[in-house]
Amino acid sequence: xxxxxxxxxxxxxxxxxxxxxxxxxxxxxxxxxxxxxxxxxxxxxxxxxxxxxxxxxxxxxxxxxxxxxxxxxxxxxxx
Amino acid sequence: xxxxxxxxxxxxxxxxxxxxxxxxxxxxxxxxxxxxxxxxxxxxxxxxxxxxxxxxxxxxxxxxxxxxxxxxxxxxxxxxxxxxxxxxxxxxxxxxxxxxxxxxxxxxxxxxxxxxxxxxxxxxxxxxxxxxxxxxxxxxxxxxxxxxxxxxxxxxxxxxxxxxxxxxxxxxxxxxxxxxxxxxxxxxxxxxxxxxxxxxxxxxxxxxxxxxxxxxxxxxxxxxxxxxxxxx
Numbered sequence: 001x002x003x004x005x006x007x008x009x010x011x012x013x014x015x016x017x018x019x020x021x022x023x024x025x026x027x028x029x030x031x032x033x034x035x036x037x038x039x040x041x042x043x044x045x046x047x048x049x050x051x052x053x054x055x056x057x058x059x060x061x062x063x064x065x066x067x068x069x070x071x072x073x074x075x076x077x078x079x
Numbered sequence: 080x081x082x083x084x085x086x087x088x089x090x091x092x093x094x095x096x097x098x099x100x101x102x103x104x105x106x107x108x109x110x111x112x113x114x115x116x117x118x119x120x121x122x123x124x125x126x127x128x129x130x131x132x133x134x135x136x137x138x139x140x141x142x143x144x145x146x147x148x149x150x151x152x153x154x155x156x157x158x159x160x161x162x163x164x165x166x167x168x169x170x171x172x173x174x175x176x177x178x179x180x181x182x183x184x185x186x187x188x189x190x191x192x193x194x195x196x197x198x199x200x201x202x203x204x205x206x207x208x209x210x211x212x213x214x215x216x217x218x219x220x221x222x223x224x225x226x227x228x229x230x231x232x233x234x235x236x237x238x239x240x241x242x243x244x245x246x247x248x249x250x251x252x253x254x255x256x257x258x259x260x261x262x263x264x265x266x267x268x269x270x271x272x273x274x275x276x277x278x279x280x281x282x283x284x285x286x287x288x289x290x291x292x293x294x295x296x297x298x299x300x301x302x303x304x305x306x307x308x309x310x311x
Contacts (some may be wrong), residue, residue: 014183016226070181
């Protein structure tokens with residue numbers, strides 16, 4: 001079972017990388033970009049075949065290592 | 080003072096730290112590799128030095144925080160042991176949950192390699208006994224992710240309980256926005272644990288401990304530790 005973990009800077013946490021990307025987009029002439037947030041995606045190939053259990057495992061991994069929940073939020077998607 | 084420095088793959092400031100500890104205490108610290116699962120008996124101080132442990136993969140300090148020796152360091156701290164973390168060592172402490180908060184990318188997105196000025200926010204601890212409250216000193220810094228973050232409640236608690244160790248200040252000793260190059264919340268450069276025995280900071284006091292390095296501004300930290308932790 002494959003799981004995808006999306007890790008994003010928490011709402012309210014400064015994201016200088018996203019801001020810089022926003023500025024660069026503006027520089028390229030893309031108008032109307034209100035905000036950019038940059039995070040990361042981690043793909044897991046898990047032995048677990050049950051989607052609900054796989055999701056639980058991936059969430060546990062995210063809480064313990066993949067995300068730092070002080071500064072980041074995460075979301076797990078089973079694919 | 081019996082001290083040990085933890086070395087992870089990618090650590091690169093361990094020799095500076097050894098020099099500082101040896102100069103202040105007259106005793107050379109042990110160097111311990113990350114695979115060790117136990118600390119030597121009778122240690123007074125464990126130091127997590129700077130560098131780029133595990134290539135800063137995932138988040139700075141995240142991988143090192145999971146290494147076998149960090150379990151032993153956490154037990155040491157839980158038992159009342161003194162632990163100092165500088166730069167990447169501070170990041171590892173944060174990731175290991177030894178200190179509150181998080182360290183974000185510098186607000187400017189730039190790697191900052193320059194001197195900064197620090198103000199001692201709490202004297203009288205094992206790390207700051209040789210200073211007076213409000214003393215300012217110069218310290219080199221070299222980091223890309225030193226932007227201290229914590230939610231407002233945590234920041235209020237840290238300030239209320241006197242757990243802010245150092246702040247970035249200007250030449251006049253004021254915690255201004257201009258002096259806060261990495262964008263840290265409330266200019267915080269370093270913090271203490273609740274029992275004041277764990278201290279982490281981003282700048283490098285160990286890199287100014289000898290006139291040959293250009294000054295001895297950082298030496299009081301190591302003299303404080305040497306004085307307080309003699310046979311402790």
